[in-house]
Amino acid sequence: MEKPVRNYWQLRLENLKEVLKSNNFEVFMAGDAREAGRMVMDKVLPKLAPKSISWGGSMTFVATGLYDMLKGYPDAQILDTFDKSLSPEESLERRRESLLVDLFITGTNAVTRSGELVNLDMIGNRVAGITFGPRNVVVMVGRNKIVEDLDVAIERIKDYAAPTNAMRLNKKTPCAKTSVCEECKSPERICNSWTITQKSFPKGRIKVVLINEDLGL
Numbered sequence: 001m002e003k004p005v006r007n008y009w010q011l012r013l014e015n016l017k018e019v020l021k022s023n024n025f026e027v028f029m030a031g032d033a034r035e036a037g038r039m040v041m042d043k044v045l046p047k048l049a050p051k052s053i054s055w056g057g058s059m060t061f062v063a064t065g066l067y068d069m070l071k072g073y074p075d076a077q078i079l080d081t082f083d084k085s086l087s088p089e090e091s092l093e094r095r096r097e098s099l100l101v102d103l104f105i106t107g108t109n110a111v112t113r114s115g116e117l118v119n120l121d122m123i124g125n126r127v128a129g130i131t132f133g134p135r136n137v138v139v140m141v142g143r144n145k146i147v148e149d150l151d152v153a154i155e156r157i158k159d160y161a162a163p164t165n166a167m168r169l170n171k172k173t174p175c176a177k178t179s180v181c182e183e184c185k186s187p188e189r190i191c192n193s194w195t196i197t198q199k200s201f202p203k204g205r206i207k208v209v210l211i212n213e214d215l216g217l
Helices: 004-022 033-048 059-063 066-071 088-100 125-131 150-168 174-178
Strands: 026-030 052-055 077-079 103-107 110-112 117-121 136-142 193-197 206-211
Touching: 004 026, 004 206, 026 033, 033 066, 033 103, 033 136, 033 206, 052 066, 052 088, 059 066, 059 103, 059 136, 077 088, 088 125, 103 125, 110 150, 117 125, 117 150, 125 136, 125 193, 150 174
Parallel strands: 026 206, 052 077, 052 103, 103 136, 136 206
Antiparallel strands: 110 117, 117 193
8 A cells, every 4th residue: 555654644534524523513634734725715715705814823824824825815804913023912912803803713732533622722812712702713733633532632732732832932931941841830831721622613613624744733
């Protein structure tokens, strides 16, 4: 068999797609990051016709090319929460405004084989957007985010995703120096708000794009 690893993940993703659908998520599948980005542009946006779009922090979102494509999207107001020209106060206010858009796009820290999205956030705007506020949500998911169950999801996030993200963001936390979660009390701690999204409500509000590629942390 050619490309056994890709074929392995294709089967895993197809199974997960059905599980997520049974949990009322709308699900798409893509072969790689770029295909995932084009899928959102060509299939999701025309159907939803959003008048406002924003996003939460996600390396996967950027890797798909969506960030660059949407910045120039002419048919909607774009609230760019990555804009480095904003002051801290302006950036926070934009994140608040992003919770009332028609379409919110982000990633997830983990997804279990039973179809739960598991996330840990610093400010809370990313998990808040998934939970309530935006009319529609798109969650971009690389195959490396798939885990067996909730316990493994939590372990993955605390032991890997959180320390590596703290390093990526140059946070002054113990884990950024040691790679080990110490349940710190640092002012720059990024582990503040957990969410477990077991089902989409209303049905189809959350759209999950499963990508057959390792993406994000």
